[in-house]
Amino acid sequence: MGKRYSLEQGSFDDHIINLIQMLGGSPHADLIKEIIVTALKLVEDPAARVDVKILNAALRELRFAFKLFSGYRHIRKVTVFGSARTAETDPSYQQAASFAHKIVRHGYMVITGAGDGIMKGAQEGAGRKMSFGVNIQLPFEQLPNIYIENDPKLVTFKYFFTRKLIFVKETDAIALFPGGFGTLDEMFESLTLVQTGKTDIMPIVLIDAPGGTYWLEWRRNLETNLLKRGLIRQF
Secondary structure (H helix, E strand, O other): OOOOOOOHHHHHHHHHHHHHHOOOOOOHHHHHHHHHHHHHHHHHOOOOOHHHHHHHHHHHHHHHHHHHHHHOOOOEEEEEEOOOOOOOOHHHHHHHHHHHHHHHHOOOEEEEOOOOOOHHHHHHHHHHEEEEEEOOOOOOOOOOOOOOOOOOOOOEEOOHHHHHHHHHOOOEEEEEEOHHHHHHOOOOOOOHHHHOOOOOOOEEEEOOOOOOOOHHHHHHHHHHHHHOOOOEEEE
């Protein structure tokens, strides 16, 4: 455990604790105090406005998401990643819908990025009641799909790093369908977090439509260009 944060001014530290108690107290008062102290240290730095804006937005996003998921921690969940560009007629879309429908029947809820394509297919299969949407603000506005829009279990993030944290932190397994840069980024980050012990070991499953070669070719590339060169090791 790192050194406890303090303003090193007893009266200020006492005021922070008193403020927490005035708001009803908390079993995590020591950590909440450190969060407040961290914010106050920005006065001493002094931090650039853009840095403060990033910290503020990240903290607000995470607090809201933690609050949202806290009421569902007793239910197992699967995060589904995949392309937003996959058409509803694509076999991968149908596979995502079928997969989500089946895991919901086994008591799981589904978490997706709330967009179109594979995300929409998974939430169609899971149904609104068993779905979470973890959306992202983009210059080309990613609107939530019809199966999660206006749902209280929909949260929209400004930053990818806070969004990806929630995808991994709140799930019990990850299912990946064919996708582009975003899907591959989410896959490699999930694998890295598990490999380095930054998150609990969980199933990470690569799913393709029957006869599909997307993941087979991806694995072949890893074996040819990474494994043989010793850049990764065999598990």
